[in-house]
Amino acid sequence: MKLYRLVPVAAASDTNWDLAPNQGVVVVRARSSGDARVVAAAAELDYLEIDALPADGNSTASSSAFRNERLYTVVDETNPSYPLEGPREVVAGTVRVDNIRPTEL
Numbered sequence: 001m002k003l004y005r006l007v008p009v010a011a012a013s014d015t016n017w018d019l020a021p022n023q024g025v026v027v028v029r030a031r032s033s034g035d036a037r038v039v040a041a042a043a044e045l046d047y048l049e050i051d052a053l054p055a056d057g058n059s060t061a062s063s064s065a066f067r068n069e070r071l072y073t074v075v076d077e078t079n080p081s082y083p084l085e086g087p088r089e090v091v092a093g094t095v096r097v098d099n100i101r102p103t104e105l
Contacts, residue, residue, distance in 0.1 A: 001029050001084055003077035003091065004036035010071045020065035026093035029086055033074040039088050040066035043095040 006026045010016055023040075030036040041064035065071045082091040 001031060001086070001088070003080045003082060003084065004028055004030055004033055005075050005077050006036060006040050006066055006072050006093075007075060008065075008071060009073045014071070016068060016070050017065070020068070020071070022071075023065060023095055024093060026066070026090055026095060027077060027082065028088070028090050029082070029084070030088050033076075035088065036074050037064075037067045037072070040064070040090060040095065043090045 004027070006028065008022050008024065012022070023044075026040050028036045028039045030039045044064055044066075
């Protein structure tokens with residue numbers, strides 16, 4: 001496993017943030033940079049975990065900001081402060097669970 005840092009690259013005014021919240025910098029332990037995006041997205045709240053239905057498919061994982069290259073970049077963690085051994089998981093940063101926004105208030 002390797003450590004990867006997911007870093008927001010879009011400006012705060014970028015309209016892509018309207019689709020998913022900015023989670024800040026997150027460090028994950030994963031198999032590859034693509035897997036790092038999947039691991040971070042999996043830490044977010046998913047429609048499958050609450051009593052709601054998505055408009056498209058059964059999961060919100062594909063709409064995560066972490067999976068959008070316009071919003072986040074993935075870089076190798078060159079000076080790891082966390083062990084390389086262990087499960088695929090978020091090892092630093094806070095992944096919020098308010099990523100599912102109601103359409104009616």
